[in-house]
Amino acid sequence: MNVGVIQFPGSNDELDAVWAVRHLGGEAQLVWHGASSLGDVDAVVLPGGFSYGDYLRCGAIARFAKVMPAVVDFARSGGPVLGICNGFQILCEAGLLPGALVRNEGLKFVCRPQPIRVERSISSLVDAGEGEVLVIPVKHGDGRYVASAELLRLLVAEGQVVFRYCDAQGRSTDDANPNGATGGIAGVCNEAGNVLGMMPHPEHAVDASVGFHSADGVAVIGGLLKRAVRA
Amino acid sequence: MTVAQAAALGLTEEEYQRIVETLRREPTAAELAMYGAMWSEHCSYKSSKIYLKTLPTEGPRIVMGPGESAGIIDIGDGLVAVFKLESHNHPSFVEPVQGAATGVGGIVRDIISAGARPVALLDPLRFGMPDEWAQRHLLGGVVAGISQYGNSIGIPTVGGEVKFDPCYRGNPLVNVMCIGIGEAAHVQRARAEGTGNVALLMGSKTGRDGIGGVSVLASRPFDAEAEAKRPSVQVGDPFTEKVVIEACLEIARRGLLVGLQDLGGAGLCCATSETASRGMVGLDLNLDAVPLREAGMEPFEILTSESQERMLAIVRPDDVEQALEICRTWGVLATPVARVKDGGNLTVTFHGEVVADVPARSLADEGPTYHRPAARPDWIDGLRASDPLSLDAPKDLGEALLELLGSPNVCSKRWVYQQYDSIVQHNTLEGPGGDAAVLRIEGTPRALAISTDGNGRWCQLDPRLGAQLAVAEAARNVACTGARPVAITNCLNFGNPEHPDVMWQFAEAVAGIGEACRALGTPVTGGNVSFYNQTGETQIHPTPVIGMVGVLEDASKRLGIGWPADHDVVLLGETRAELGGSEWAWVAHEHLGGTPPALDLDAERRLLELVATLTESSVIASAHDCSDGGLGVALSECAISSGVGAVIEPDRSLTPHVWLFSESASRIIVTAPHAKAVIEMAKAAGVPSIPLGRSGGARLEISGLLEVPVADLAAAFEGALPRLLS
Numbered sequence: 030m031n032v033g034v035i036q037f038p039g040s041n042d043e044l045d046a047v048w049a050v051r052h053l054g055g056e057a058q059l060v061w062h063g064a065s066s067l068g069d070v071d072a073v074v075l076p077g078g079f080s081y082g083d084y085l086r087c088g089a090i091a092r093f094a095k096v097m098p099a100v101v102d103f104a105r106s107g108g109p110v111l112g113i114c115n116g117f118q119i120l121c122e123a124g125l126l127p128g129a130l131v132r133n134e135g136l137k138f139v140c141r142p143q144p145i146r147v148e149r150s151i152s153s154l155v156d157a158g159e160g161e162v163l164v165i166p167v168k169h170g171d172g173r174y175v176a177s178a179e180l181l182r183l184l185v186a187e188g189q190v191v192f193r194y195c196d197a198q199g200r201s202t203d204d205a206n207p208n209g210a211t212g213g214i215a216g217v218c219n220e221a222g223n224v225l226g227m228m229p230h231p232e233h234a235v236d237a238s239v240g241f242h243s244a245d246g247v248a249v250i251g252g253l254l255k256r257a258v259r260a
Numbered sequence: 261m262t263v264a265q266a267a268a269l270g271l272t273e274e275e276y277q278r279i280v281e282t283l284r285r286e287p288t289a290a291e292l293a294m295y296g297a298m299w300s301e302h303c304s305y306k307s308s309k310i311y312l313k314t315l316p317t318e319g320p321r322i323v324m325g326p327g328e329s330a331g332i333i334d335i336g337d338g339l340v341a342v343f344k345l346e347s348h349n350h351p352s353f354v355e356p357v358q359g360a361a362t363g364v365g366g367i368v369r370d371i372i373s374a375g376a377r378p379v380a381l382l383d384p385l386r387f388g389m390p391d392e393w394a395q396r397h398l399l400g401g402v403v404a405g406i407s408q409y410g411n412s413i414g415i416p417t418v419g420g421e422v423k424f425d426p427c428y429r430g431n432p433l434v435n436v437m438c439i440g441i442g443e444a445a446h447v448q449r450a451r452a453e454g455t456g457n458v459a460l461l462m463g464s465k466t467g468r469d470g471i472g473g474v475s476v477l478a479s480r481p482f483d484a485e486a487e488a489k490r491p492s493v494q495v496g497d498p499f500t501e502k503v504v505i506e507a508c509l510e511i512a513r514r515g516l517l518v519g520l521q522d523l524g525g526a527g528l529c530c531a532t533s534e535t536a537s538r539g540m541v542g543l544d545l546n547l548d549a550v551p552l553r554e555a556g557m558e559p560f561e562i563l564t565s566e567s568q569e570r571m572l573a574i575v576r577p578d579d580v581e582q583a584l585e586i587c588r589t590w591g592v593l594a595t596p597v598a599r600v601k602d603g604g605n606l607t608v609t610f611h612g613e614v615v616a617d618v619p620a621r622s623l624a625d626e627g628p629t630y631h632r633p634a635a636r637p638d639w640i641d642g643l644r645a646s647d648p649l650s651l652d653a654p655k656d657l658g659e660a661l662l663e664l665l666g667s668p669n670v671c672s673k674r675w676v677y678q679q680y681d682s683i684v685q686h687n688t689l690e691g692p693g694g695d696a697a698v699l700r701i702e703g704t705p706r707a708l709a710i711s712t713d714g715n716g717r718w719c720q721l722d723p724r725l726g727a728q729l730a731v732a733e734a735a736r737n738v739a740c741t742g743a744r745p746v747a748i749t750n751c752l753n754f755g756n757p758e759h760p761d762v763m764w765q766f767a768e769a770v771a772g773i774g775e776a777c778r779a780l781g782t783p784v785t786g787g788n789v790s791f792y793n794q795t796g797e798t799q800i801h802p803t804p805v806i807g808m809v810g811v812l813e814d815a816s817k818r819l820g821i822g823w824p825a826d827h828d829v830v831l832l833g834e835t836r837a838e839l840g841g842s843e844w845a846w847v848a849h850e851h852l853g854g855t856p857p858a859l860d861l862d863a864e865r866r867l868l869e870l871v872a873t874l875t876e877s878s879v880i881a882s883a884h885d886c887s888d889g890g891l892g893v894a895l896s897e898c899a900i901s902s903g904v905g906a907v908i909e910p911d912r913s914l915t916p917h918v919w920l921f922s923e924s925a926s927r928i929i930v931t932a933p934h935a936k937a938v939i940e941m942a943k944a945a946g947v948p949s950i951p952l953g954r955s956g957g958a959r960l961e962i963s964g965l966l967e968v969p970v971a972d973l974a975a976a977f978e979g980a981l982p983r984l985l986s
Contacts, residue, residue, distance in 0.1 A: 038503050038591055041414030045686045077684075079412045082499025138407045138679045168411070168681045233683050238816075239700060240683040 030257050032057040033070035035100065035116075037091050041078035042113065042232060049232035050074075053247060055254045062094040072109040072257035073100055075116025077168075077230060087130065087171045088118035097123060109154055109256045110224045111249070114169055117216070117226030126217055126226045127184060128176035133169070134209025140168035142241035143207055143229055145215045146195040147248075151188040151222040156252035162199045163192075163245035165229035167207050167215075172228040174210040174217070184217060192216035192227055223256075225249075265289075269296030275628055282622045290608060290615040293560035294623055297526035298533060301791055304627035307757040308789045311770040319783040321746050328450045328538070329373035329521060330440075331785020333747050335811055337704050340447060342376040343439040345384075345712065345751040345807040347790035351494075352434035356401025360434050361409035361496035365568050367438040368415065369522030372505055372571065373450050375512040376442030379685060380699055381410050383420035383436050384712040384751070384805045385676075388429030390668055390984045395424075398432055399676075399985070405496075406436070407679040412498035413505065416688055417680035418697035420712055421805075424668040427716065430795025435751040437712055437807040441701065448512055450521040451538035452574045452600050457518050459532070459543065459598035460583060463504045463570040466528070467553030470494040470566025500569040500592075507590040508571055511583050519574035529563040529623070531572040532598060533606050536620035543620065545598040547610040559610040574600065637761035644721055646853030648845035649837060653917045658966035660848065660917065661892045662976045667847040670889045671980035694821050694901075695740040695885050698812065707815035709743035711808050714753075716801030717841040718856035723765040725856050727772030727804045729925055732864045733887055734808035735780050739868040740883040740928060742819045742875030743810035748777060750787035750806050755799030757791045765802040766791075773804060779861035780868065782808065817875050821884040822902030828935035829898075829906055829952040832867055832942055833927030835891065837918045843889045844921035857925045863947070864926045870945040871928060879937050886927040892920040892962075894929055895952075899960050900974045908953035908962045916965050931955060 034046045036059045043059060050057035060067055062080075067073065080091035091097070104110045104125050112120035120126040133139060147161045157163060176184065184190050192215040196205040201213045208228070216227030227249070233239075234246030266276040269292060279287050279295050287295065301307060317325035323332040323340050330344035348363025364381060371378045383406055388395040399422075410417045415438070452459065511517055519539065521531045528550070536543045547562045557565075573594075575583050580596060587594035601607075606623065608616040619626075654660035664670055677692035689707055690698035696711035713734040719726030735745040750773065755762040777784055787807075793800040812818060823829065839845050840854025874880045882902075886894040899905055911919050932938045935951040942949035961967040 038506075039412070039499050041412075041502075041681075041684050045684065048686055078414060079499065079502075082412070082497070082502075084499070137404070138411055138681075140411075140681050140683070141678050166683055168683065170407075170411075230683075233686060236686075239686055239688055 030055055030071050030254065031069060032072045032074055032257065033060040033067050034074045034076055035060050035062060035096060037062045037080035037094060039079045039081050040076050042230065043076040046074045046076045046232045049235045049250045052235050053251050053254060060096060062096050064096050065099065067099045067103055072253055073103055075112040075119050077114035077116060080115055080119065088115060088122040091119045092122040101125065104224050107221065107223050109253055111154060111253050112226040113230055113232060114228055117228055120224065120226045125224050126219055127180055128174055128217060130171055131173050131175055132171050133173055138170040139207045141207065142243060143167040144195050144197050145192040145229055146199050148190050148193060149188060150191045150218060152191045152218040152225050153222045154225045154252045154256050155191060155249060156255060157248035160199065162195060163248055164243040165231050165234045165246050166241050167229045169228055173208040174214040176211055181212060187220060189218050190214055191218050191225060266292055269293060270300055271296050275299055278628065283618060288615055290559040290563060291618055293564050294529045294616060297529055297564045298623040299627040303526050303530060305789055306628045307630045307632050307791065308766065309629060310631060311767055314770065315774045315784040316778050317783050319747065319781065322783055322785065326786040329370040331747065331749055332374060332447060333785065333809065335701060336706060338444050339701065340442055340444045341439055341708060341809060342371050342374040342442060343437065343749055343807065343809055344370050344786055345435055345437040345749045345805065346788040347751050347753060348434045348436065349431065349753065349790055349793055352402055353432055356398050357405040358495050360402040360405030362494050362568050363434055363436045364406055364409045365496050365501050366524045367436045368413065368501065369524065369571060371438045371440035372508050373448065373520050373522050374442060375446050375448035375520065376440030377509055378415045378438050378440045379687065380439050380697065380710065381415050381417040381436060382697065382710060382712050383417065384714060385420065385422045386428040386433035386803065387424050388426055389424050396985050402434055403676050403679055409496050409498045411681040413502045414684050416682050416684050418682050418688055418691050419710060422673045422676055425716060425801065427801045430798055431793045431800050433753050433803060435805050439710060439809065446512055448517050448520045450535055451519045452535040452541050452543060453518055453539040454576065455600055455602050457574050457576055457600040458580050458596045460573045460575060460594050461550060461570060461597045462507065462573055462587060462592055462594045464497060464500050464567050465551040465553045466562055466565045467567045468557065468561055468565065471561055471564055494566050494568045497569050503590045503592050504569055504571055507587050507592040510586050511573060516575055516579040516583050517573060518576060521572050523570040523572060525566065527563065527565045533620045533623040535572065535574065536606055537624035540604065542601045542603040542605040542607065543598045544601055545606065545608045547608060549595055549597045551593060551595055559608065559615045632757055632763045633760045634763035634767050635760035636764050643853050644855050648839040648842065648851050648854050649918065651845060651849045651851055653915065654848060657916060657920060658968050661896065661966060664844060664847050664889045664893055665896055665973060666976040666980035668984060670843055670893055672978045673981060674978060675981040675985060689815060689818055690741065690820065695737040698741050698818055700815055705814055707812040707818060709738045709741040709810040709812055711737035712805055713737060714803050714805035716803040717852055719769060719803060720801040721841050721854065722856050723768040723802045724772035725859060727769040728776040728859050729856055730804055730806045731773055731776035731780065732859055732925060734806040735782060735868055736885045736928065738808050738810035739871045740819065740885050741812060742817050742872065743812035744872050745780060745782050745808055745810040745868060747785050748782050748806050748808050749785055750804060752787065752789045753793050753800065753803040753805065754791050755794045762799055769802055769804045776861060780865055817878065819875055819880065819883045821882060821898055823882045823898045823904060823931040823955045824902065825904045825956045827881055827931035827933055827955045829908065829955055830930050830932065830935050830938045830949055831927060831952050832870065832930060832947055832949050834924060834948045835911060835914065835919055835922055835927065836924045837914055838922045838924045839918060842921060842923045857923050859925045866946050867926050867928065870942060870947045874930065874938065874941060879941065880930040880932045882931045884929045886929055887923060890921040890923050896960060896973045898929060899970045900977055903970060904955050905957040905959040905970045906953055906955040910962055910965055
């Protein structure tokens, strides 16, 4: 079982993702953005950061990276793919996930511990039950998930909304929404459930001694590892 | 060239004559610009170096002291920590977002120069009072600049300070500290060596931005034309910085480097002359090879441009191709621009002609030294005579405490640090909001503790004592995590050194830093001097900022400020009637006067050692420095942090408000299951201690003085800054 973490120039959390996988007993390696194949991997992580500087719309250049066709093939063949923050933005830009991510409503970067509620979804990457509240850090300036009303209805109906921002008790409130995301959506999956994008950073919540002192991200990184073993 | 042209570059007539004597001829236009930049106050430290030489710089853990890009200390297991604190005050006032952003970029490259990976940033900031729109605008811009740049390059911002005082109204302070970790075996020197070796210019193309930054912006007072200086501020490109970092570290890791230096103030001129001077060699620099952003740039512009995100790497001829290949992989532009030669001259050619040929040492190390007149100002006596002990006591101590908790200097700075990525690189054991930041040193059981501190008001009342107190508080903050303080860097923010009272403040403050660092065993590894922090006739309070680094041997024993429930609360140290320059006097009466709290450096050293011992023997459960706002604020912060109240007995020998808000130095609040063990160990260590009470419940009760729900304390503390800035 081996997780490939894509490294773009400007990626910042790629080593954190590698560390998190290894911390949970998995194997991980970096895959350079200029590679034309993924090599021998069982799962793919697109990490956080500012790929190519993200001076244009976030992820808009990364989707054209040489490695991306291989990522798309891997995803379409059912391989587990997790996009975190910038990785989520790239998956949306690449058309692997529905919707888009735009500037935070407050126009400021926000870094804080963030409770999210696990929704009833078809995602096969999450090792947590519906309604559970996980505390996972957010840190982004462009994390407001937007989708048309029609798409939103479809996503809910098909079980593609995986996480919503909430307060510590699991309630959706304006204060609990760090970026003004539509419906408080923090993470979505594709129609097959094997591709997950989320703004919060589970790789920064696998060891409670560091960061915001939560290990709730194990539900996602651990879930990815379990799924990778099955795949 | 004429004296008038020299004056336009900030050179005096004497300095011009000195150049002529050095060269035994009139300088060319390019040479004059080079001397103008390198002999500026910012680059040459001409007013400060006679004082800086007196600072202690040696110690068992010091690998490299002042003189290169950054200080280096041994942190065990073959690892070193590299750190430096620098100012970007004037650029940030002229253009807050880019000024602050490029301040971050500059200090990060200083750390890279030593071959270390930057692992943390801290930002000590000072502004005028936030009730003014312009100050809120400055604060918002500076924080946005730090946030945009620091977050984009993947380095966590883990601490710093934000303080407000009217004296910074026309001259905010934006200081940035960076710390990196590297392997002792791969420490890079910022020097050129080996005849025939090649200097590669890496990173951004060179443009007309930032020309005159060191001489026009950093080394002169501000005036009404400050806005016209905006073109002297550079624009940051964090993406290029990020890939330059990765390329430099990879070239270093592969052992391809002879030397490495960043391009900062005075650009290529500074990097080439300093590396050559340190290596005691010469350099042939070919300006035609320098990639330019625009055509038609003059030699002096190419030499002194402060375009950001550039590094100069010295490599052996056989390694050039391999270094260039690494740069290509990362998409970093890299070009051979100079070659090391014998002799000591920096020889610059442009369009096939020699446009400058000067001894590198004369630029980098043989600039003028000034013994500027220094005199104790008369006004200081009046200020010191006005003791706040005679001010009216508050009618309601609970309300006075809430007011203090909600005041700009004391309140939570969450609004600021929530805009910084504080957790990337997964080593942040303790981020912003505590006494000091704590970073795990991966692969070892140890951690680094880092704090920045400085109190301009105390330095205004007594610069020597104020500077000592800054060192002591920085050390205490580091000690409160359980770490032992090891070494400091500093950023000395002062007014116009041509004024004798400012020069006196500077001399006193440096003496104070030296005394404190000797007493506490924390040598000075380097730093930065920022003069000319004045606008019109208003000088800032002297503001030496200390960046302290400590090592915690067992990271798992790290302490926080929040106290657990059902623990005894003990005060280490003594509370005296000391309100001079205090936060309470300022908030309640807008009063600045009296003398700062007394400081016994031996007592401080015993206290620091005691806390380290209490931590190592797992006797205490929490520790918090008692500083701004005194015991009242410190006890509240312990309670807010854990959400647990306490019942506290006051010392009835002091007037209640004096006991509550006195800022006596060398005090730490600790908690333990039972006070007895703490009291006994304190006694054995020669540190005064007194049981204060016991934690528990949801209210902070100080018997007979006040009783406030912890939720109300938290609301005042957390709610203040968002409200002040909205």
